[in-house]
Amino acid sequence: MDNIATKDTAAAYGVAPGRLKSGPRGAKPRRRLSRRNIIVYGTLIVVSLYYLLPLYVMIVTSLKGMPEIRVGNIFAPPLEITFEPWVKAWAEACTGLNCDGLSRGFWNSVRITVPSVVISIAVASINGYALANWRFKGADLFFTILIIGAFIPYQVMIYPIVIVLREMGVYGTLTGLVIVHTIFGMPILTLLFRNYFAGLPEELFKAARVDGAGFWTIYFKIMLPMSLPIFVVAMILQVTGIWNDFLFGVVFTRPEYYPMTVQLNNIVNSVQGVKEYNVNMAATILTGLVPLTVYFVSGRLFVRGIAAGAVKG
């Protein structure tokens, strides 16, 4: 009875029968093709195909000429690789009267994103630090108001903000848009930083106070050097969020300051002439390139920071 069982198990695991003769010993043998593995890897493969297929179509289409596209085999790799559509998308595509492609929008987006990211992160990190460590009077109320701000739909606030910006004299300018992005980034970023700083050992803060360090010294000398992961998270959130923004870009700026997303929309949706699918695809990939790069470069730090900042509340 025992013998048969041993033989069967040995066969099932694909191990030489001799090894199991004297009963199980050492590391448990594992089957490569277990049902569990098939399900896990199968699901993963299907899901990644689902997400990667559109990207594949975009890339191959952008590398084809228009005649090849008209043939209609969207999954077929390009017979003749051409970078013409990419050049056109970047430098020649027309929106309205301008025919200098996406490049104008790209530089606008850079000029919007960089100051917005820097200012919003600087202000939010100080907010979070003050809320987590200094517990001033009314801190909880202030924090609650800020969090409620995160739940109000943007659309509700657009018209009032237009008026406020107009009164300030910055409506339609890059400055105005930077201010808007900074304000709207505040609730979630403050929450992020507050939770991260609250998760740092409180005794560290106390030790620094006994050492005589004040508000700013503790912030710059103690807290900042320990907070790289959360700054990376905040940076990724803001860069991708602001870069991908469409609504604020179209509402709060004039055409010459349109960010890349708005310009992409205008190129893709232009009604005159033929639909140049290859140019559209190239333009879309170009626009998405910045957030993609950010993810690829800092992905690991991102995960670490999210884990560190999100758990404690």
Add this chain to the structure above:
Amino acid sequence: MTSVSVKDLSLNFGAVTVLDKLNLDIDHGEFLVLLGSSGCGKSTLLNCIAGLLDVSDGQIFIHDRNVTWEEPKDRGIGMVFQSYALYPQMTVEKNLSFGLQVARVPQAEIDKRVKRAAEILQIQPLLRRKPSELSGGQRQRVAIGRALVRDVDVFLFDEPLSNLDAKLRSELRVEIKRLHQSLKNTMIYVTHDQIEALTLADRIAVMKSGVIQQLADPMTIYNAPENLFVAGFIGSPSMNFFRGEVDARDGRSFVRADGVAFDVSAYPARTKLQPGRKVVLGVRPEHVKVDEAREGETVHQAVVDIEEPMGADNLLWLKLAGQSMSVRIAGQRRYPPGSTVRLSFDTAVASIFDAASENRL
């Protein structure tokens, strides 16, 4: 001369009162231990003295200067934390000098003080390392060094040894005691570990729910606890308690508890033992003799329940007339479970508490 003086200190968090009109005077050069279980307010009191918590009422004096409203750095204190609280991104040297740099002490003076602290604590080889490259004991040494370089008269320790393993803890305990003997400054030390308290302290303040239960030197705390809480809290294993009633016969006094009559004629405050009074008799495990009764002593029979040999001594858990009690005897004397022993109690060093007020008689 008092070094630290706490007057009528109260602290409330909203409706919760953590400390209520607490008074404490600490002499210059004294080693005072605040002892209590978690949540008794001992760390809170220390944080108030350090200035890390704002008090609700009362005053704090350090060196006869009212520092109630002063910032921590201006109080002339150094503090050592349980989690070491070393700045992780700085080297040991930077950790030690950070406070001095913030205070804009001249570099030559900083170097001198860091060198001296490193010498005292024997951490010179570690100065260039980061805290993450140090062991727990080394980290705590650096943390003590950070208080040392501040050149202050009052050291505050907030459970400094609780994160260390047992062996390191006893080593550093000795080092802290040595440090105190050579520096001779005032130290206030918070702990929940009674061994630390008994070994280090000049005086121990046993705290419970924000109130100091007894403030005395370690031997008094151990031998003459002021109330039932202190008696039960100090000593491991805990003191044996017998609830009963005072009885007098033939010119002798007894405590009758569950059919056992303990002869307490030798108790120092015998006059307070009026017959009929409800009391609690407390006897430490080492104040019970096993099979060593002298002529004329009252002897009680008990059965061994569990034996815990600890090497140097042997701990017996006994059943005495249905009550469980522990006795400490020499390590080489062994009693297997189930054996019967003859106990005699040394009631001259026992403690007797009033059953109602729980205070010592």
